Amino acid sequence: IAGITQAPTSQILAAGRRMTLRCTQDMRHNAMYWYRQDLGLGLRLIHYSNTAGTTGKGEVPDGYSVSRANTDDFPLTLASAVPSQTSVYFCASSPTGSNYGYTFGSGTRLTVV
Amino acid sequence: KNQVEQSPQSLIILEGKNCTLQCNYTVSPFSNLRWYKQDTGRGPVSLTIMTFSENTKSNGRYTATLDADTKQSSLHITASQLSDSASYICVVSDLNNAGNMLTFGGGTRLMVKP
Numbered sequence: 001i002a003g004i005t006q007a008p009t010s011q012i013l014a015a016g017r018r019m020t021l022r023c024t025q026d027m028r029h030n031a032m033y034w035y036r037q038d039l040g041l042g043l044r045l046i047h048y049s050n051t052a053g054t055t056g057k058g059e060v061p062d063g064y065s066v067s068r069a070n071t072d073d074f075p076l077t078l079a080s081a082v083p084s085q086t087s088v089y090f091c092a093s094s095p096t097g098s099n100y101g102y103t104f105g106s107g108t109r110l111t112v113v
Numbered sequence: 114k115n116q117v118e119q120s121p122q123s124l125i126i127l128e129g130k131n132c133t134l135q136c137n138y139t140v141s142p143f144s145n146l147r148w149y150k151q152d153t154g155r156g157p158v159s160l161t162i163m164t165f166s167e168n169t170k171s172n173g174r175y176t177a178t179l180d181a182d183t184k185q186s187s188l189h190i191t192a193s194q195l196s197d198s199a200s201y202i203c204v205v206s207d208l209n210n211a212g213n214m215l216t217f218g219g220g221t222r223l224m225v226k227p
Contacts, residue, residue, distance in 0.1 A: 043217040101159035107156055
């Protein structure tokens with residue numbers, strides 16, 4: 001593993017089903033983030049975690065939950081998927097501090113039908 | 114509400130030519146401004162990060178400028194290559210939520226043709 005690994009790379013999901021998107025980093029970054037990217041819109045923050053054991057809500061948190069049991073993993077769960085959650089999801093991480101760049105994963109393309 | 118506007122939305126240029134992408138923002142209080150390159154099907158990759166006191170920063174053929182007074186930034190690409198075809202995203206961080214609340218622009222999609 002080098003950087004951030006997201007899984008799966010793509011998924012088609014029936015509405016109402018539960019789904020967990022996985023994100024693992026090997027850089028020992030304290031902060032991790034989940035974004036969604038929709039056509040024509042900038043990336044929007046769903047949830048974030050400044051350090052293991054803590055999480056916070058971003059701009060569009062409804063319908064999503066996260067956990068941060070350790071430094072490396074930051075899974076995103078959709079409890080009951082809806083078609084409006086069709087999007088590309090990116091996980092990112094950064095060292096603590098505002099002037100560090102974010103490292104992004106390659107994304108998960110999710111289609112809810 | 115914090116906003117980041119980028120122009121143009123899309124751009125086609127010939128290989129070897131230069132181009133300049135624009136970013137205007139209304140994020141306050143300002144912390145830093147970042148430019149990212151996103152290849153199709155991939156996550157964004159950082160090109161530059163500039164703080165309030167920095168006017169220009171280069172990364173190879175990419176040069177970013179920042180005018181904090183007018184709240185404008187530009188990304189200049191010199192001697193474009195086919196591999197420069199990508200979306201370029203301007204991102205601004207505000208001081209209150211530094212590290213947690215980035216505002217992303219919608220991106221400029223650049224296509225470099227041979």
